[in-house]
Amino acid sequence: MKHRPQPTRDRIIAVAVDLYLKGGLKDVTMRRIARGLRLTPMALYRHFKNKEEILLAIIEKAFIVFGEYQFRALAGKSAAERMWLAGETYMAFILEKPEFFRVLFMAPDIFEQIELTEAISERAQQTYQFLLDRVSEGIREGFLKSNEPEDLARTIWAMCHGMGSLYVGRLIDTDAEGFRIMFLKSFGHLGAGILIDAATQ
Amino acid sequence: MKHRPQPTRDRIIAVAVDLYLKGGLKDVTMRRIARGLRLTPMALYRHFKNKEEILLAIIEKAFIVFGEYQFRALAGKSAAERMWLAGETYMAFILEKPEFFRVLFMAPDIFEQIELTEAISERAQQTYQFLLDRVSEGIREGFLKSNEPEDLARTIWAMCHGMGSLYVGRLIDTDAEGFRIMFLKSFGHLGAGILIDAATQ
Amino acid sequence: MKHRPQPTRDRIIAVAVDLYLKGGLKDVTMRRIARGLRLTPMALYRHFKNKEEILLAIIEKAFIVFGEYQFRALAGKSAAERMWLAGETYMAFILEKPEFFRVLFMAPDIFEQIELTEAISERAQQTYQFLLDRVSEGIREGFLKSNEPEDLARTIWAMCHGMGSLYVGRLIDTDAEGFRIMFLKSFGHLGAGILIDAATQ
């Protein structure tokens, strides 16, 4: 009746994520996690085999959350709408879960430390593929330029990722609402081009 | 006239930068720096008050190098050429000094560790301003859309920064030459837009 | 009538002995014993008060095994044969149960850890007494020098123990068959003396 699914384990992850976001990987130590939970460092080993497993759990969590955001975009009724939603959910993920955005896409350190470069590049591949699917749809439906879908997808990704990185890294000085507007504007510019006469390009 | 070279101080910085570029912040320790110079760790304190000052020197170095790259773009004969060169030098910086790119734009850790968030946001501002100057020139010269130069500049920056981050973070799987092509393609797409009919946007 | 087998308790001892034989005292930990039985470490405390009791069980086991070897020598039909068999069974114990040999005669660690110096010296006394019995028999039967049976017994023991220690401690570089030959040769030399003219001694 009462098999609560290991609340301590989840609390450990939460604290670990918190520490990572506040001070980087160097602040994610067993001692600090434990202190944050008013536990002995050793108690953590009840729930995780070692530190690496905690880091893995953080990443797994971030993966799942990001996946949920992406999935929402598939609810669009047309290819165009799904493309648009892809951008919007990406933005929403950045705005609502900036900590996980950082974990997944701005934390090369965490992935180098543990032997997990593979996992992250796999996830990167998924993200890219997801956008590539949207672009391919768009080409089929005739609203996107037909040449080089790969380049189009990558360009969109770079745009979104760049905006996200600048915002999360506090290189753009704005608040959430400001970022929302900026993001959509940039998305629009990318669609329409920024040159007066595209033909000159 | 008599050029005091402070050779040891410079060598310390050189070794520190080297360590950072090879293994990231975690490898920059007083001991390793000293070992690299066949000195005692204590000897470093003759030249720097503490470790923080050495990290500051690394960042300063990165700033200088990035500034040199940016500066090259000003050699262009026209606003259009200078804009184009701005993209190219940004790309060159990423390709030739990826680790400095990381220091400046992907390493919140190094800036949080030392109290220097201000310095980096200042640098960010400079980068943004530099691109904004190019855009303003472009509008004046009539080859860029005239509305909202800030958004245009930011969009270009996000594009470049996004491509750089994905590449340096190994989220795009390609080599230097591949990246060069991708970068220029994305730059082109951004200029021309990716929609079939920009008017529909 | 109903033979309570206390199966778990015996299995714990078996695993503990196994661990000891494979990796020495340092590998005998509650965790590893438990893992070997697919149990929680805590489960062991149902069957033993603490780790010390498990170590005692290992020693007891070694004692029993050694006793069985010695006992075989009593099957000899004559005092001379029994003496010979005493040497042979000692050798067999070394060759077939080298790790128990270590437990009993080369492992002050295990006995110092637990408060058991008494038990081992008692066992040592038994071993010595057993050889002394053989020597006394031999003197009575007239094939051993009659003076100082204690010295004779101790000399034989030192010989056997020395060979065993050198072999088990890998100070003699040979295999089991080589050791067998060496042991018997040394046993022979001890019997016959190594000087040309024993009278000179």
Add this chain to the structure above:
Amino acid sequence: MKHRPQPTRDRIIAVAVDLYLKGGLKDVTMRRIARGLRLTPMALYRHFKNKEEILLAIIEKAFIVFGEYQFRALAGKSAAERMWLAGETYMAFILEKPEFFRVLFMAPDIFEQIELTEAISERAQQTYQFLLDRVSEGIREGFLKSNEPEDLARTIWAMCHGMGSLYVGRLIDTDAEGFRIMFLKSFGHLGAGILIDAATQ
């Protein structure tokens, strides 16, 4: 003028040896060594790279001391005297430096922990070779049986080593003077043989 040869380093070794002899390898910890010197554990790293180097230093020390004892036997004027002295110095080493005897010949653990099986087997080889030289001399001089010098040497070694091990391991209950007598008696028995009629063997 006053370059005392690193007294702290030697004191560290002394304390480490002390700990080893009192409680076995498990008691040789950086913390305890430091505590014994009223130092911080970290201070030890000033003098040794790590724990392994301390263990190595212990062994090296023991090697040197043992070598000095063996060397004395070469002062004998004849082969017979040198042989006799070899036994006596072996005995003296056991009596005067039982702790080093234990380190060298009764501590497989210390050699397994660090990767040094080679060093000890090398030392074992030296000891064996030293006795073999004495035996070969003895055969040439005509006071030792001429067949199989290797077996003779090994037998002598086993005898001495066995007596030493039993004494140091407290399996023989006697004091230093008692041991001296026993050792010499056993040495004599080995020389003369223990059988009434050596020919029967």
Add this chain to the structure above:
DNA sequence: AATGAATGAGTATTCATTCAT
């Protein structure tokens, strides 16, 4: 008969840094 949660003491080691020389 066994488990889950947690503890406290202890392990080697790394690091930046102070002090006296």
Add this chain to the structure above:
DNA sequence: GATGAATGAATACTCATTCAT
């Protein structure tokens, strides 16, 4: 300009064990 000695705080992790269930 540099060294030697030592410190104090941290790091991940192992172990035996207690307690409640």
